Amino acid sequence: MKQDITKLASSNDISQFLYNIYNKLYEFWGPQHWWPAETKFEMVISAILAQNISWNSVEKAICNLKRANILSIEGILQTSDEKLAELVKPAGYYNQKTKRLKEFCNFLKKEFNSDLEKLFALDISSLRQVLLSQKGIGFETADSIILYGAEKPIFVVDSYTKRLFYRLGLIESEKISYNDLQAIIMANLTPQTKFFNEFHALIVKHCKEICKSKKPICNKCCLRLICNYFNE
Ligand code: SF4
Incomplete structure (x- = not known):
């Protein structure tokens, strides 16, 4: 190095x-x-949406999810792919991001009983490993979630x-x-x-x-x- x-x-x-x-x-x-989000869940969702796009576009997509009252694990899982894609469209790559959001929410539900705090209770190294094992979550997104969501020093x-x-x-x-x-x-x-x-x-x-x-x-x-x- x-x-x-x-x-x-x-x-x-x-x-x-x-x-x-x-x-x-x-x-x-x-x-x-930072991070400009009202809840930790919003922080995580906006970090996933923020990939390859400007922050203004992410804000529009988050605003749509809030207006539709589906900015929650169940809200996202119970929304059809078509509807969710329409709502996150401002954040670009909307079909791919729809899939990523659903996969991540499913993972939280199955592995952590829909409790973000349980995920965040992992130590930094395990948390990073778990996040990186999710499709579409790279180093920057994983570390942003660890720093700004889990509030751990990376x-x-x-x-x-x-x-x-x-x-x-x-x-x-x-x-x-x-x-x-x-x-x-x-x-x-x-x-x-x-x-x-x-x-x-x-x-x-x-x-x-x-x-x-x-x-x-x-x-x-x-x-x-x-x-x-x-x-x-
Ligand atoms: S190149 Fe150096 S001096 Fe110029 S704006 Fe960047 S940090 Fe500042």
Whole structure:
């Protein structure tokens, strides 16, 4: 894994660098209040719907499910595939997502007696394994559910994290694997749910607003003094 880390040789350097990034982002943006959901079940459903789609689209689909009064395990299971697909249509890939929602609700009903808290009572490693065994749940979705639903300390990585840490000079390539980048980050931070919650949300906010994919707005960026990309 060492080859993925650039100029920051020692573990202390990496750790300080990460805390420095967090402090600057928090000072600049303030608290992000993630995950925006009224219940843990809504959080999980929105995480499954959020795959490959913008958050606005997820919100529309969740709104439809609430209006139809079916945002519950039984509500989803008792709704026909056609009707459910129509309701989640704004979130894209609606036939596939309909199937995923039904499969997940069936799994919760059969394996955990329809009790999300029983699933969340598993330790992080078992919970991750169980979530990843569900079709259509990948690393990012599983870890989002663990962090924001089960409220357990795991660092969520996404394409924003890879872009930001690459530009800042922490990693050598944006092509680093999900698990390798997560391992680097988690080996250098004290695992705390609230901190990981806020850090991931701040990275997403910063990359959406400032460190954009094509034209980063470096002159407005609170990280420019410690950024490789800006100082090259
Ligand atoms: S200085 Fe530019 S490239 Fe570096 S983190 Fe900020 S916006 Fe991104």
